Amino acid sequence: MTPRFAEVIMPLPIEGTFTYSVPEELSSIVKIGMRVVVTFGTHRLYTGIIQYLHLIPPDTKNVKPIFSLLDEEAILIRPQLDFWEWMATYYMASLGDVYVAALPSGLRLENETLIRRNPEVDKTLSFSSRESRIWNAISEDRACSIQELIKRTESKHAVVWIKSLMDKKAVIVSQTITDTYKPRTISMVKAAFNKDNEQEVQTIFERLKRAEKQLSLLITYLDLSQLLSKQETKPVSKQTLLEKSGASVAVLNGLVDKKILQLYDQPVSRLTHEITTPLQEAASLNLFQTKAYQSLLDEWKTKQTVLLHGVTSSGKTEIYIHAIQKVIALGRQVLYLVPEIALTTQLTHRLARVFGSKLGIYHSKFNDNERIEVWKNLLHREGLQIILGARSSIFLPFHDLGLVIIDEEHETSYKQQDSAPRYHARDAAIMLAHLHSAKVLLGTATPSIETYQNALSGKYGFVELKQRYEGITLPRVASVDLKEAFRKKQTAGHFSDTLIEAISGALSRREQVILFHNRRGYAPYVECPQCAYVPKCKYCDVSLTYHKQQHKLICHYCGFSQPLPDRCPSCGNNSLKIKGLGTEKIEDEVSQFFPNAKISRLDLDVANTRKGFERIITAFEQHETDILIGTQMVAKGLDFANVSLVGVLNADVLFHYPDFRAHERAFQLLSQVSGRSGRKGKQGNVLIQTMDPNHAVLPQVIAHDYISMFRTQMKERYEFCYPPYYRLIVINLRHKDENTVHHASERLAKQLRKLFSDRVLGPEIPPIGRLHSWYMRTLLLKIESNRSSNAAKKMLKETIAELQAEAPFQSVQINFDVDPM
Ligand SMILES: Nc1ncnc2c1ncn2[C@@H]1O[C@H](COP(=O)(O)OP(=O)(O)OP(=O)(O)O)[C@@H](O)[C@H]1O
Ligand SMILES: [Zn+2]
Numbered sequence: 030m031t032p033r034f035a036e037v038i039m040p041l042p043i044e045g046t047f048t049y050s051v052p053e054e055l056s057s058i059v060k061i062g063m064r065v066v067v068t069f070g071t072h073r074l075y076t077g078i079i080q081y082l083h084l085i086p087p088d089t090k091n092v093k094p095i096f097s098l099l100d101e102e103a104i105l106i107r108p109q110l111d112f113w114e115w116m117a118t119y120y121m122a123s124l125g126d127v128y129v130a131a132l133p134s135g136l137r138l139e140n141e142t143l144i145r146r147n148p149e150v151d152k153t154l155s156f157s158s159r160e161s162r163i164w165n166a167i168s169e170d171r172a173c174s175i176q177e178l179i180k181r182t183e184s185k186h187a188v189v190w191i192k193s194l195m196d197k198k199a200v201i202v203s204q205t206i207t208d209t210y211k212p213r214t215i216s217m218v219k220a221a222f223n224k225d226n227e228q229e230v231q232t233i234f235e236r237l238k239r240a241e242k243q244l245s246l247l248i249t250y251l252d253l254s255q256l257l258s259k260q261e262t263k264p265v266s267k268q269t270l271l272e273k274s275g276a277s278v279a280v281l282n283g284l285v286d287k288k289i290l291q292l293y294d295q296p297v298s299r300l301t302h303e304i305t306t307p308l309q310e311a312a313s314l315n316l317f318q319t320k321a322y323q324s325l326l327d328e329w330k331t332k333q334t335v336l337l338h339g340v341t342s343s344g345k346t347e348i349y350i351h352a353i354q355k356v357i358a359l360g361r362q363v364l365y366l367v368p369e370i371a372l373t374t375q376l377t378h379r380l381a382r383v384f385g386s387k388l389g390i391y392h393s394k395f396n397d398n399e400r401i402e403v404w405k406n407l408l409h410r411e412g413l414q415i416i417l418g419a420r421s422s423i424f425l426p427f428h429d430l431g432l433v434i435i436d437e438e439h440e441t442s443y444k445q446q447d448s449a450p451r452y453h454a455r456d457a458a459i460m461l462a463h464l465h466s467a468k469v470l471l472g473t474a475t476p477s478i479e480t481y482q483n484a485l486s487g488k489y490g491f492v493e494l495k496q497r498y499e500g501i502t503l504p505r506v507a508s509v510d511l512k513e514a515f516r517k518k519q520t521a522g523h524f525s526d527t528l529i530e531a532i533s534g535a536l537s538r539r540e541q542v543i544l545f546h547n548r549r550g551y552a553p554y555v556e557c558p559q560c561a562y563v564p565k566c567k568y569c570d571v572s573l574t575y576h577k578q579q580h581k582l583i584c585h586y587c588g589f590s591q592p593l594p595d596r597c598p599s600c601g602n603n604s605l606k607i608k609g610l611g612t613e614k615i616e617d618e619v620s621q622f623f624p625n626a627k628i629s630r631l632d633l634d635v636a637n638t639r640k641g642f643e644r645i646i647t648a649f650e651q652h653e654t655d656i657l658i659g660t661q662m663v664a665k666g667l668d669f670a671n672v673s674l675v676g677v678l679n680a681d682v683l684f685h686y687p688d689f690r691a692h693e694r695a696f697q698l699l700s701q702v703s704g705r706s707g708r709k710g711k712q713g714n715v716l717i718q719t720m721d722p723n724h725a726v727l728p729q730v731i732a733h734d735y736i737s738m739f740r741t742q743m744k745e746r747y748e749f750c751y752p753p754y755y756r757l758i759v760i761n762l763r764h765k766d767e768n769t770v771h772h773a774s775e776r777l778a779k780q781l782r783k784l785f786s787d788r789v790l791g792p793e794i795p796p797i798g799r800l801h802s803w804y805m806r807t808l809l810l811k812i813e814s815n816r817s818s819n820a821a822k823k824m825l826k827e828t829i830a831e832l833q834a835e836a837p838f839q840s841v842q843i844n845f846d847v848d849p850m
Pocket of ligand 1: 339342
């Protein structure tokens, strides 16, 4: 079939795909999954993606043609496009939203499409004056972006004339992967003389007689390269040569100038993580692990998805490794998801030891080039078989997934919160596995309520592992009553004497300590002691957080920052008081109490780069630091051998979270952070400071009693109509004018109640009622789990379309959060 039309996905938050005609000259090469340049709206150019090709003319008369193809081959494959469609439908987002979330930005340079002169342009062509203006604006030797051309010609309609130049084949539109993607190279050294010509070699040595340093460098080179021996010549990098010879760059350049040595660039892959040691066998499993592994394989015979509920440090990772080996031996692929980038550091080492270059890493702290390299490798099946990554790796071009591992499946950071599609990577990955007929392994010590329920009901397979690997008892957990400690004056700063003593004890035995507090910055807010004024963000309804190092007040929602004012802006009082507690302040206090201890901090502020994480984690691993202070980043999955004490500074922050999951999350977080203690050698200790020692979750954490937490929670969820009994959909409305959003939300609630009656809650002003200068309202829709949510979603969309057909509400922005966390 010669396709005549293409359905194109645009990188825009608009429903559906758009039909373009396929020009004749492209019809034989165009393929599904290729990127194309198309115009949309008033002459803007975009990079679209072909979802499918067909012969059916659309209803509209003027179908626009595809301008050009950006790829010689598809960059997306069928399972991905199916996955996109599922995601858009389920999470009530547009295909364009999914497209934007899925592709590394290097592959979607909308409006940065590059134009260059065609070097083979027909010299006899004549241009109109407008075309000439564009032509002249394009640099002779360099491609330039459409934005640049619009600026240079000062013409908004530049695109039209670019198009006519394209028709005349005077310019080329390009944006292939290789255009934006630059391979990494290293500088290599080779001989510039003929090694087989003895005479020539002789002369060179003569010439260098008085250039001692150059001679010695040349000899080092000959040695490293084995050039004059009978063996095969080895490649020598510039860096190695300089290191081994101790010579300076100037000496090397001298030899290059004399045309004795020569430099050249060699492309190298960014994917090879340094594998210094030879590959090792996977660790053999102990008795309990072997049993668990066997039941895992058994469960997979009948179930797609299996929950592995194994206590902290039971060796779940080792079981994953065995499962991975089995799958890759069949030639299939594995996706290993972790909730937090911090976790990839340790895991990369553990996995690379066994899997070497079959392992690829993928997450948002990798730059675009590195991500594109992983993408291409998978697309062309160039050798990667296992991807370890954060949530965005579900979008990679897998050809044949055999297994998806979701580590710490309970983690809420699997949920994409900020922008559409608001997907849950665990749930989406289960769907992805389904499309590939792959098995799924959900691993955790503290399952989410939903997952545990699915395991109990038989929807998922279920495997338990109750012993720590070395048979060490789970840590002793105790709570410390802060209120009482303050009353009895048994505190220093934010530390109870009990915690301080425990820390000194651990340090004196040369053991390490983790201190956990779920708030970064120095102090959550500052307040005027005279008038109680609290500085707030200009754009959001939140108080600003004080960061001491930068001496600034920062909004954790939009990043707005301002210097700490000298006096109260409201009453003029000449000091503002710092209130509450953040990780930075804890670090301050700890270093006062333990001046000899080496302390480091792991939170978003210090660890916002890949190297940042690695440095801090490795230093702690190697016991270069004694005390690690951190937010929830330290709570999950990290494996340190020498930690004997975990201190929780203030558990109340977790208890008073305004959310139906607060209790579940507090249990998970406290159990997880406790699990970092006493993993090797002997039983560890955990101290949890709280103002509320009678909180119901504490006895459950202390007794490591997951089941009782699960039971109390299920009862509450049932009573108050929450998941897993009900599915939730949050409808967010926002507008720059508060009145408009208020009326729109009231109106929508009324319409929806006609359809869903009391399953609709709200409208409400969310806890942060204004964000980035937008006023917000939310509605909540609860649907019984045993009912079709598809039908409900459809009705919901129709109702909203009706609302937005009314003039005053057209500009209200509405989005959805399906299964909010
Ligand atoms: N079979 C084994 N052979 C050798 N070492 C093992 C084995 N099983 C576990 N270990 C070691 O025990 C420690 C804990 O194992 P692992 O990190 O896999 O536990 P986990 O269950 O994933 O813990 P968490 O839930 O806390 O992340 C690790 O240092 C691991 O190397
Ligand atoms: Zn803000």
